[in-house]
Amino acid sequence: MRDEIRTLYRTFGPPKSMGVTPIDDAHPLFFLVRQFLNEVDLAILFNTKRCRYQCRFCALPAQSSLTWIDEDKVLSQFLYVINEARHALGVLNRITIANEGSVLDFDTFPREALEKIITYSEEILGLKKIVLETRMEFVNDEILNNIKSKTRRKIAILAGFETLDPEIRSNILGRRQDVSIFESGIEVLGRSKTDLIAYVLYKPSPLMTDSAARIEASTTIDFLAAACKRNGVNLTIRLNPMYAATGTPWHDEAMAAGDAYSPPLLSDVVEVAKEKRARGIPVYLGLTSEGRATNNTTYKAHPGHTKESLKQAISMNMSLAG
Ligand code: SF4
Numbered sequence: 483m484r485d486e487i488r489t490l491y492r493t494f495g496p497p498k499s500m501g502v503t504p505i506d507d508a509h510p511l512f513f514l515v516r517q518f519l520n521e522v523d524l525a526i527l528f529n530t531k532r533c534r535y536q537c538r539f540c541a542l543p544a545q546s547s548l549t550w551i552d553e554d555k556v557l558s559q560f561l562y563v564i565n566e567a568r569h570a571l572g573v574l575n576r577i578t579i580a581n582e583g584s585v586l587d588f589d590t591f592p593r594e595a596l597e598k599i600i601t602y603s604e605e606i607l608g609l610k611k612i613v614l615e616t617r618m619e620f621v622n623d624e625i626l627n628n629i630k631s632k633t634r635r636k637i638a639i640l641a642g643f644e645t646l647d648p649e650i651r652s653n654i655l656g657r658r659q660d661v662s663i664f665e666s667g668i669e670v671l672g673r674s675k676t677d678l679i680a681y682v683l684y685k686p687s688p689l690m691t692d693s694a695a696r697i698e699a700s701t702t703i704d705f706l707a708a709a710c711k712r713n714g715v716n717l718t719i720r721l722n723p724m725y726a727a728t729g730t731p732w733h734d735e736a737m738a739a740g741d742a743y744s745p746p747l748l749s750d751v752v753e754v755a756k757e758k759r760a761r762g763i764p765v766y767l768g769l770t771s772e773g774r775a776t777n778n779t780t781y782k783a784h785p786g787h788t789k790e791s792l793k794q795a796i797s798m799n800m801s802l803a804g
Contacts, residue, residue: 500773504529507551508558511582515570519718519766520801521611523576526563528556531590533583535617538656539686539724539732541774542582556595560602574606578613578640586620601632613679615640618667619659626674638677640720641667645686646702654687654732665709672713679718680706681768684754685746686724688736692747699754707763719758722768723751726779733779748781749791755798766799 491497500512511527530551533543564571579599585591596614603609612635621639629637643664644655651657671678682702685695703719710717723746726733736743755765769792771780781787 500527500770502773503545507547507555508562510559510563511545513563513566515567515574517800519764519799521576522570522573523578523613524563524567524570524574525578526560526580528559528579528581528585528591530556530581530583530592533581533590534587535583535658536656537658538654539683539727539730541727541730542772544729546582551592553592553595553598556592557598560595560599571606572608575608576611576613577603577606577609578615580615580640584616584620585614586616586625588620597628597632600629603635604633609635611636611638611677613638613640617641617659618664621667621670623670623673626670626676630674630676636677637674638679638716638718639667639671640679640681642681643702643706644681644683645698646705647686647698650687654735655683656731668709668713668715671715675714677716677718678706678710679720681720681722682706684721684723684751688726688732688739688743692744692750695746696750696754699751700757703754703758703763703765707758707761717763719755719763719765720768721751721755721765723748723781725771725775725781727771727774728776728779733775736779745779745784746781747784747786748795749786749788751781752791752794752798759802764802767795769795769799 496516498514504511507529509529511529513524513526516523516525529547532546532548579585581591583590585596600612603612612633614637616639618641644657645651646661648661668678682699684699690698699721706719707717725745726736751767755767758765777783
């Protein structure tokens with residue numbers, strides 16, 4: 483029986499595997515009930531039309547559909563997840579709606595489905611926050627005001643900023659997004675009292691040294707904190723130790739760099755997160771490679787990596803006091 487319980491935990495608990503092809507259009511790419519910073523979150527990766535961007539470091543859209551998936555199918559995905567998570571509905575206080583792209587890009591995610599999901603989520607009484615993952619390009623006043631008219635819950639936008647460095651943004655990551663676009667998005671969030679959870683990539687260039695990575699991550703977080711403060715936006719940082727996603731140009735460049743490439747040192751990532759927390763900036767860590775990398779191309783492959791730093795990072799993610 484012990485083996486069976488271990489297997490169930492690994493299959494359906496935090497180690498649940500991502501990157502599995504969905505059975506059909508009525509099933510999502512992934513979902514998980516998880517705890518982040520004192521919140522019990524139901525994270526859903528909807529199976530919708532593929533992200534229209536091709537960032538050089540990202541393999542996420544590869545398993546998404548090349549064709550449009552209509553409102554009914556997306557709602558079926560939602561109902562399927564709610565059924566699967568039914569015994570945890572009473573403890574949920576957050577739902578994260580994502581699709582390996584941008585849920586506010588209505589050329590990929592049916593707008594009617596999103597509005598209904600938000601409206602129907604009112605039935606989950608303990609829910610306090612709805613998190614929407616999107617690029618900042620798709621955030622505007624009309625969309626946010628419309629979403630807010632459908633729910634009494636707090637809305638947060640989850641968006642990738644990655645790095646402040648323009649050269650890395652453009653040439654290494656292929657973001658195709660000026661910093662000014664992200665700043666304009668923060669202004670929109672400020673006007674509608676919407677929170678921001680921003681992804682920052684730790685060591686976003688394969689050729690970056692460990693010491694340069696610490697400085698770069700710190701500078702990027704400080705920039706976001708200042709922009710959010712100016713606009714009255716509550717900011718949370720998700721600091722993601724960079725992994726080389728198999729099949730991406732970023733991965734190939736890292737491999738071609740030979741000994742000049744090393745993944746991030748997790749103990750450094752933890753230290754930067756602690757420094758920022760001490761200054762009042764909530765930071766948690768993205769510890770998964772989302773099923774897109776091997777252990778040779780994540781922080782686990784850094785020669786200085788220790789299990790102790792991983793335990794510390796996991797504990798930090800449970801609560802801001804951790
Ligand atoms: S990082 Fe985001 S915008 Fe870029 S390809 Fe991946 S999912 Fe699309």
